[in-house]
């Protein structure tokens with residue numbers, strides 16, 4: 001191919017690619033709380049070594065979040081199953097929790113559609129009862145999602161849903177079901193086989209919070225009528241960028257390096273992720289899980305006590321400018337603020353020219369809400385920078401399936417690379433497992449008797465209750 005078409009393609013990709021502006025993290029702009037160019041250069045060299053380790057692990061098949069983008073058969077199967085359920089139902093209940101729920105929710109909120117999801121992740125009895133009473137079983141489908149096939153919350157809600165669906169629809173209710181789980185093991189798989197519920201696999205090397213681009217996210221996306229091909233194409237575009245752009249021009253590398261250095265060298269232990277788009281509120285929730293559960297680790301790979309991690313906090317602009325931002329601007333120097341800016345909204349609202357003789361309305365009339373929210377984000381960024389508070393901005397051309405796919409891959413890559421920089425295992429979750437085991441023990445699950453004895457002993461210790 002000649003240089004012309006290649007350059008045109010590169011510039012088209014550039015114009016639709018998510019960009020990262022990290023000016024507000026540099027020492028030139030925010031003084032001592034910012035990073036020097038020498039530190040960033042050194043960080044990029046460490047990231048380069050980290051990427052080589054990550055590449056080897058991906059090639060050895062230890063982590064599957066990358067290769068899953070090439071599994072077209074799995075993508076087609078997810079789309080077929082999502083569309084089959086869409087012919088039967090207007091609402092898809094997502095029966096899953098954590099990594100099995102946050103991705104589908106992020107997709108639904110970003111790419112709203114005629115159909116909807118009802119995410120049954122929690123087990124608050126009032127919440128579950130309210131969801132069920134809002135649904136019409138004949139126009140409802142259920143996708144049970146659990147990688148382990150045994151998580152207490154998901155299995156409890158599964159039983160509730162099985163009985164609720166069967167009561168209304170009789171034995172044919174199984175047509176309204178799909179199950180997404182490990183292809184070889186777990187009790188969800190056993191139940192699905194017993195009942196004849198179609199199953200989709202979550203590959204063994206794809207963990208919950210890295211599974212949004214597997215059937216976990218793709219089936220619900222197809223149910224909603226989302227352009228799954230565009231979602232995957234966006235993720236692939238970002239994958240090409242993250243693995244080929246030079247470190248200092250690489251969104252994934254710079255994001256990981258800057259956040260890692262701010263946490264470890266400038267004690268920025270909190271990352272506030274502030275979206276200036278309602279459509280991205282649940283993407284922020286998905287990101288918070290990914291960042292927290294992957295990087296919050298007690299020991300490093302050599303078993304040394306490190307207690308790493310950066311606490312993610314969700315914020316929404318412009319709303320939180322009138323609550324949390326005061327703290328970010330003047331409180332402890334322990335935060336970095338990450339903005340999500342959307343350049344073009346899918347719809348805009350014109351502000352009418354009314355009462356234009358008054359100063360608080362005169363300047364607004366004739367502008368749009370889109371212009372106002374962009375100005376507010378810029379204003380917050382500028383004020384934080386002037387106050388010496390590090391901040392960075394992801395710039396999204398728009399909210400679309402393609403951009404969402406980019407963000408999913410970008411943040412997965414960035415998290416995995418940050419794990420390399422911290423030298424911890426970003427893909428396990430012993431803290432979460434400890435909670436699951438204690439729940440099984442407290443609820444009398446077979447195989448957890450020894451833990452139950454310990455917990456009963458703990459329960460007899462004096463308590464400090466006032």
Ligand code: PA5
Pocket residue numbers: 097098099100145146147148149150151154207208209210293429432
């Ligand atoms: O990222 C993870 O591994 C966890 O958040 C899991 O997704 C969550 O605990 C649910 O697990 P499972 O899918 O096995 O039910």
